[in-house]
Amino acid sequence: MDLLGDWWTPLVLREAFYGVRRFDDFQQSLGVARNTLTTRLNRLVEEGLLERVPYQDRPVRHEYLLTDKGRDFFPVLAAMVRWGDRWLAEEAGPPVVLRHECGHTGHPEVVCTHCGGQYTAETVRSELGPGFPQRLRSRAEVQARFGGDTRS
Structure with missing residues (x-):
């Protein structure tokens, strides 16, 4: 959460997607202030989520x-997005839909990689891992x- 705990960082990543x-x-x-955006982009580059690549020499300009x-x-x-679509979308529907490569729109599910069952607050228990x-x-x-x- 140290990396993603502000309002702008997930929005910058969303725009990159x-x-x-x-x-x-x-x-x-x-519509973010330039200094705020500079800070967020630099942090995302430092953390390895974005790569800054030059696309122009004079003056030097970069893509992220x-x-x-x-x-x-x-x-x-x-x-x-799924949470926002469920709880915040207007009556007309979600502002953006996600179309899977199979051709269908839908919403993502968080599922168990072993059995395919849904991860929910009711079906998952947190336990200490080896890195605790x-x-x-x-x-x-x-x-x-x-x-x-x-x-453990």
């Missing part, structure tokens, strides 16, 4: 292209949050 590549085009489509890491963010945006900091495992709040099993 829509094909926006140049600073002025991001600025125009989002999604990296593999950036493209891997698409399911997160698609889930946000060892120094925090014995804390009472961690034990309470994760069912007391902090052995």
Whole structure:
């Protein structure tokens, strides 16, 4: 959330998925202040979600292209779109639809890669993973949050 916890970062990534590549085009489509956009683009480049590639020499100008890491963010945006379409769309329908390569429009689902069942708040339980900091495992709040099993 440190990377994505502001309003503009997901919107910049959304525009990149829509094909926006140049600073002025991001600025125009989002209506964001230039200094704010500069900060967000630089952060996304630093974090490896976008790559800055020159497209003009004099003066030097850059395009911002999604990296593999950036493209891997698409399911997160698609889930946000689904939520917005369900809870915020006007009566006329969603403002943008997602058309899958099969030719159909629909909405994304978050599913288990093992059985194909839907991931929902009711069907998923969070457990400590191998990367959870060892120094925090014995804390009472961690034990309470994760069912007391902090052995992982």
